[in-house]
Amino acid sequence: MNDMTQTNLQKDLKIVGTRPLRPDGADKVTGRALFGADKSLPNMLVGRVLRSPHAHAKIISIDTKAAEALPGVKAVITSKDFQDLPSEFVPAGEMMVNFKDMTRNIMAREKVLYEGHTVAAVAAINDAIAEEAMALIKVEYELLPHVMDVEEAEKPNAPLLHDDMITIGVEPAPKKPSNVAKRVEFGFGDLDKGFKEADLIIEKKFSTQPVHQGYIEPHACLASVSEDGQGELWVTTQGPFVVRNFCSKILGMSTSQIRVTASEIGGGFGGKTVIYLEPLALALSRKACRPVKMVMSRQEVLMASGPTSGAKIWVKIGVKKDGRITAGDAVLKFQAGAFQGSPIGPGAMCAFAPYEMTNVRVVGYDIVVNRPKVAAYRAPGGPISEYAVESVMDEIAQKLNLDPLELRLKNAAKEGTQAPYGPKLGPIGMIETLEAAKAHPHYSAPLGPNQGRGVASGFWFNIGGETCTSININEDGTVGLTLGTPDIGGSRASMAMMAAEELGVPMSTIRPIIGDTSSLGFNFLTGGSRVTFSSGMAVVESVREIIVELRKRAAQLWDVSIEKVEWVSGHARLVGSENPKSLSLRELAEAAGKTGGPIVGGASINATGAGPSLATHIVDVEVDPETGRTTVLRYTAIQDAGKAIHPSYVEGQMQGGAVQGIGWALNEEYVYDDNGKLLNPGFLDYRVPVCSDVPMIDTVIVEVPNPKHPYGVRGVGETPIVPPLAAVSNAVSRATNIRFNELPLSPPRVLAAIESR
Amino acid sequence: MEYFAPTQASEATALLKKEGAYVLAGGTDLLVKLKSRMLKPNVVIDLKALPKIKAIEKTTSGWWIGAATPCAEITEHEELTKEWPGVCEALGLIGSTQIQGRASLGGNLCNASPAADSVPAVIAANTICVIATENGEREDLVENIVLSPGVTSLKPGEFILGFKLPRSQGRSGDSYLRLIPRTEMDIAVVGVGVSLSLDKAGNLETIRVCLGAVAPRQVLLPDLQKTCIGKQPSEELVQTLVELARKACSPINDKRGTVDYRTTVAGVLTKRAFKIALERAQAK
Numbered sequence A: 001m002n003d004m005t006q007t008n009l010q011k012d013l014k015i016v017g018t019r020p021l022r023p024d025g026a027d028k029v030t031g032r033a034l035f036g037a038d039k040s041l042p043n044m045l046v047g048r049v050l051r052s053p054h055a056h057a058k059i060i061s062i063d064t065k066a067a068e069a070l071p072g073v074k075a076v077i078t079s080k081d082f083q084d085l086p087s088e089f090v091p092a093g094e095m096m097v098n099f100k101d102m103t104r105n106i107m108a109r110e111k112v113l114y115e116g117h118t119v120a121a122v123a124a125i126n127d128a129i130a131e132e133a134m135a136l137i138k139v140e141y142e143l144l145p146h147v148m149d150v151e152e153a154e155k156p157n158a159p160l161l162h163d164d165m166i167t168i169g170v171e172p173a174p175k176k177p178s179n180v181a182k183r184v185e186f187g188f189g190d191l192d193k194g195f196k197e198a199d200l201i202i203e204k205k206f207s208t209q210p211v212h213q214g215y216i217e218p219h220a221c222l223a224s225v226s227e228d229g230q231g232e233l234w235v236t237t238q239g240p241f242v243v244r245n246f247c248s249k250i251l252g253m254s255t256s257q258i259r260v261t262a263s264e265i266g267g268g269f270g271g272k273t274v275i276y277l278e279p280l281a282l283a284l285s286r287k288a289c290r291p292v293k294m295v296m297s298r299q300e301v302l303m304a305s306g307p308t309s310g311a312k313i314w315v316k317i318g319v320k321k322d323g324r325i326t327a328g329d330a331v332l333k334f335q336a337g338a339f340q341g342s343p344i345g346p347g348a349m350c351a352f353a354p355y356e357m358t359n360v361r362v363v364g365y366d367i368v369v370n371r372p373k374v375a376a377y378r379a380p381g382g383p384i385s386e387y388a389v390e391s392v393m394d395e396i397a398q399k400l401n402l403d404p405l406e407l408r409l410k411n412a413a414k415e416g417t418q419a420p421y422g423p424k425l426g427p428i429g430m431i432e433t434l435e436a437a438k439a440h441p442h443y444s445a446p447l448g449p450n451q452g453r454g455v456a457s458g459f460w461f462n463i464g465g466e467t468c469t470s471i472n473i474n475e476d477g478t479v480g481l482t483l484g485t486p487d488i489g490g491s492r493a494s495m496a497m498m499a500a501e502e503l504g505v506p507m508s509t510i511r512p513i514i515g516d517t518s519s520l521g522f523n524f525l526t527g528g529s530r531v532t533f534s535s536g537m538a539v540v541e542s543v544r545e546i547i548v549e550l551r552k553r554a555a556q557l558w559d560v561s562i563e564k565v566e567w568v569s570g571h572a573r574l575v576g577s578e579n580p581k582s583l584s585l586r587e588l589a590e591a592a593g594k595t596g597g598p599i600v601g602g603a604s605i606n607a608t609g610a611g612p613s614l615a616t617h618i619v620d621v622e623v624d625p626e627t628g629r630t631t632v633l634r635y636t637a638i639q640d641a642g643k644a645i646h647p648s649y650v651e652g653q654m655q656g657g658a659v660q661g662i663g664w665a666l667n668e669e670y671v672y673d674d675n676g677k678l679l680n681p682g683f684l685d686y687r688v689p690v691c692s693d694v695p696m697i698d699t700v701i702v703e704v705p706n707p708k709h710p711y712g713v714r715g716v717g718e719t720p721i722v723p724p725l726a727a728v729s730n731a732v733s734r735a736t737n738i739r740f741n742e743l744p745l746s747p748p749r750v751l752a753a754i755e756s757r
Numbered sequence B: 001m002e003y004f005a006p007t008q009a010s011e012a013t014a015l016l017k018k019e020g021a022y023v024l025a026g027g028t029d030l031l032v033k034l035k036s037r038m039l040k041p042n043v044v045i046d047l048k049a050l051p052k053i054k055a056i057e058k059t060t061s062g063w064w065i066g067a068a069t070p071c072a073e074i075t076e077h078e079e080l081t082k083e084w085p086g087v088c089e090a091l092g093l094i095g096s097t098q099i100q101g102r103a104s105l106g107g108n109l110c111n112a113s114p115a116a117d118s119v120p121a122v123i124a125a126n127t128i129c130v131i132a133t134e135n136g137e138r139e140d141l142v143e144n145i146v147l148s149p150g151v152t153s154l155k156p157g158e159f160i161l162g163f164k165l166p167r168s169q170g171r172s173g174d175s176y177l178r179l180i181p182r183t184e185m186d187i188a189v190v191g192v193g194v195s196l197s198l199d200k201a202g203n204l205e206t207i208r209v210c211l212g213a214v215a216p217r218q219v220l221l222p223d224l225q226k227t228c229i230g231k232q233p234s235e236e237l238v239q240t241l242v243e244l245a246r247k248a249c250s251p252i253n254d255k256r257g258t259v260d261y262r263t264t265v266a267g268v269l270t271k272r273a274f275k276i277a278l279e280r281a282q283a284k
Ligand SMILES: Cc1cc2nc3c(=O)[nH]c(=O)nc-3n(C[C@H](O)[C@H](O)[C@H](O)COP(=O)(O)OP(=O)(O)OC[C@H]3O[C@@H](n4cnc5c(N)ncnc54)[C@H](O)[C@@H]3O)c2cc1C
Pocket: B022, B023, B024, B025, B026, B027, B028, B029, B030, B031, B032, B047, B067, B068, B093, B094, B095, B096, B099, B102, B103, B104, B105, B106, B107, B108, B109, B110, B111, B115, B116, B117, B118, B158, B159, B160, B161, B185, B186, B187, B188
């Protein structure tokens, strides 16, 4: 699509870049929009999950007889209702999943591996009976010692979660199993030489806590499997096709036997790229031959759905006096939760990615612990590794008495830089975001006592992937656009805008919808900041194809060759005639019956060429020196969007990421007791920021077009959560004159540091 | 589960003697517990139809605040907030705008959480509560109601009708401060209520300081008579108060704070709350 791209970047745009109302807006503000828990069917049953009260235990037996005998109970399932599956890795968003693990995560088999792990599920005619039935299920456990921390888990005598886990990526392969699932390494150059050249070396350990995506809508679905084995699933998900494929694998059904419809989604942030309730609801429905609805409580969401990894990180950076980096080295240890698959790969790849490095190495370990299995969370791994690197960069700036933005400018990655994970980068906006930060009035505003200003940059890859769309010209000339990627951040608006721009018609004539899995070919999920990029490309290609078809229809009506017809502002025009003839989209649609039938089209692509997005954030905080409590005073997020199709939704992504990052930096943490039981499974004590905790997040969109997209789009959804952890930590460090290297910066932790200063 | 909304206090006390009966005011604690299955009431007695239970009245000796009066009505009462700014600020901190429309002083007290926000402030204000009993009414000081987390001194069948807040006269002032990691929708890690008055010379005439969330129940600082009354409100006196506050703490380590942290912050907030109350008194 490169050739088309060039024309678009120079063209005067009428719709792309403006801020129209979103097509799904009215339904959302009036409450009409239907989310995961909002659909019901006649004869529907309530499904509930029996969960493990233990962090680690062997399942000796499960007796469901009494529960099954209870009047009103229509089905009870355990791991016996699912076939075992061999170890097989498949991609899910920016993460990998393994079916052997997946079937064990949705329903424990030999062992329970974390508190909240599913051991059985029940479908009954109402919630009260379902609950009574759960109490009647007798599970006999043999308790095992548990381990929650990566550095404990990697010790040779640590409790072993999986007795067949041999570390991948170590040569020769270890003989003994351990909790270390995988080792990865990236880098190039000569570290020893690099550190020898350095005038200053800073080496430091960091720790971060696992944090939950914190979507407001809990997991929910409604499954209905008919007597002849056809399944329908209504579910809140980022990827209906992926859910279909996972469920068919787990349930031994064919892909065509499951039709998945994605509901409106109340937040996902990566956490709704995997399955929990879906195969259970389908299995219960299959057994009971009735529809089954399942909805998690907030407690279940926090106990049993995936957070992102907590981590221990070690970073060493060497610099010359002028700030030029000579070498960077890092070791990352990520919690995977109960099953392998932390975002250690991407985390390691992007640790030093904002910078031009000559000597660099990052080693990462994926380590299992008795916590819920991690799931993707915006820029999986990036915030963790870049937090550590960006904290060290800030300390370097302080030690060398350099402006932290200047230090970054001096080392900024640019077009042609070899990224630490291998490839040469295309055009990227690191320098542009730093320059915009420097020029922003926020950066030179005065600070008061106990206040500090932190900056940090962030990098994220973004992805493309398999995508298809279909387009119909309706009988009256309006346009139906069917997309296969659930709309989490306003993508229906962006897609309609790009289609309208291409077609030369008002956006209001285009109706974008999200199709179910039987209405389109396979679409990879909404994740990896890929939708405006990939679905956008597919939409543009669909429209360009349908324009060819429209010109053909006009040529037929005018009895000329297609070359004689051009498409201008939503009309077919006869080229070069003295008496210019023109047919509107409506006229062509109305005549479709005479020119060959309905005018439809579509595109199917495997999008490549996603461009990394870089960001620089500035934050001012005030730390109460007597209580250790941090107030965020001012926040500015600057990011390269490539091209902002709908700037308001780009800004929304930037603001949302910043706020989630602030929560990660300041207060969010899981509190477990000595037995591995979660003490704060609710939003009262698992403290995501509330509105009044944050100032209005100021945004600056920088546009360094991605040459591989027709409008220059990069992904924007993930990068904004990368810089805030370090930005906030650097601000608190500067406000207190104490370098912090542990998150969250909760008041007790900050006060303890102040008091021992 | 049965629901009643009696219009007579005697009816309510009779119903309350039933097995598994709970009174309902705003429901912002009760309904949360019900939905999370922590409580399974057999009988729910809605108090809001009782006379005077949602009233705010100026009386000869002070104020009447009905036990189920929503916080929002109290914090919007101009004269009351002028006279007892600390009490009203404490009530105004509970939850959020939505919670404020329902949450009550009676519910905040009888939920018997050591972290309840309004309780230290009303104890500092020397408030009396009027209790409905089988045989009519009785009165008690608010500080005698909460015994330990979730436990009150109310006897079976008893509930609170309302509160008698004294008249705040002369050069007096009160204040309440709490520490939460967030800005709202959080539970106090420490709360401190202060109420004081000054004599003509500007010396302390009365002072009551009450701490929340640092012990199984609210703690009214003892012995302030000796240490404070008749004295100039100096920095030294503030320091004495800070030390007394820290000494009075017997908190626990939990998900909301550590022993050390709570003890330290109890001193800090005592100092700050004292200064606000003092300024308010001095301004009169
Ligand atoms: C989102 C949220 C945020 C919150 N934030 C805060 C906060 O910041 N600070 C804070 O202190 N609390 C907070 N709370 C807790 C709660 O809102 C307060 O405790 C509130 O004051 C309770 O009042 P209510 O009228 O709703 O009580 P209810 O829920 O009706 O009753 C609470 C308990 O007291 C009993 N009871 C009620 N009235 C009486 C009476 N007159 N006599 C005897 N017993 C009675 C009930 O039986 C019940 O056991 C919050 C709650 C929620 C849901």
